[in-house]
Amino acid sequence: MTKKKQSRGEAPARLETQLCFAIYGAAHALTRTYKPLLEPLGLTYPQYLVMLVLWEEDDQSVRAIGDRLGLDSGTLSPLLKRLEQGGLVSRKRDSQDERLVRISLTQKGQDLASQAIDVTRAIAEATQCSLEEMEGLRDRVRALTGRLQEQQPT
Amino acid sequence: MTKKKQSRGEAPARLETQLCFAIYGAAHALTRTYKPLLEPLGLTYPQYLVMLVLWEEDDQSVRAIGDRLGLDSGTLSPLLKRLEQGGLVSRKRDSQDERLVRISLTQKGQDLASQAIDVTRAIAEATQCSLEEMEGLRDRVRALTGRLQEQQPT
DNA sequence: GGCAATTAGATTGCGCGCAATAGAATTTTG
């Protein structure tokens, strides 16, 4: 027998034991849950997130939206074009600083907010979490994300 | 003033309060953390997951791998072709049931397992979680995923 | 045996997610 590197139990961890895989699976399960709820609004989940940002504060730059969501222009530029095509937002260069593209809600985009409330409620129901459970889990997940981001090059 | 639908605080929930967004962000942070670790092995994170499945048990059908990871053939077929191109797996039709494509590790694929151990260790370190914290969070996230999946059509 | 239903996998099309690059506008610096 030639020697093997994974003698003495030295093998990669089993899939099911890994927190990372659990989060990966949860993220997929969430977008699958959102999909039928967002379909009537004509939105994907990332598009819905952009709309949430704009409903909170209208007329933001691409960069500001990206900072909020952790997405870059490579993702947002085409996504915002699709929202514009759908008539939900408008994109205009800032007159002060021509580098900026300001994203604003159209009337149609503003009106969509009322329907989004039902989505929030439906999701909360689907998770079947108590408020305390939801907040506890959320804060722990956010803490983990924070620790991971600290160690990133930038 | 015309009436507004979102009077009386009826607005979509703020981004930061949402568990879903926390998980969405954590998933991105995780793949960003994995990326530099997996690059030397020539793997993406989903490819790494497939390899984990095969290191646990070699010679599985596409469907078996997909069930384990929650992915369908639309995702796996091209992914497995890339692994085959990289010389890590081979794909052969099952002689008993010609519908099945059995995925097996090549020698190179088997040998990669030893390097993967370091990835597991590095990630565990990056999360800065105690074992208890990790397991607790993992189980809660898995429970949430389970509740969400229960409500899916199938 | 023979036809319908099922199963497995591949393919196509679309929307992220991100690295890398490019280009225009602005700010900094000498």
Place this chain on the structure above:
DNA sequence: CAAAATTCTATTGCGCGCAATCTAATTGCC
């Protein structure tokens, strides 16, 4: 003030993730 560095957005290319569709193989049913 001019050159250099920085900032902001868009574009390209690649790899998922998934719905929808297709083909081939197998199983069920009569």
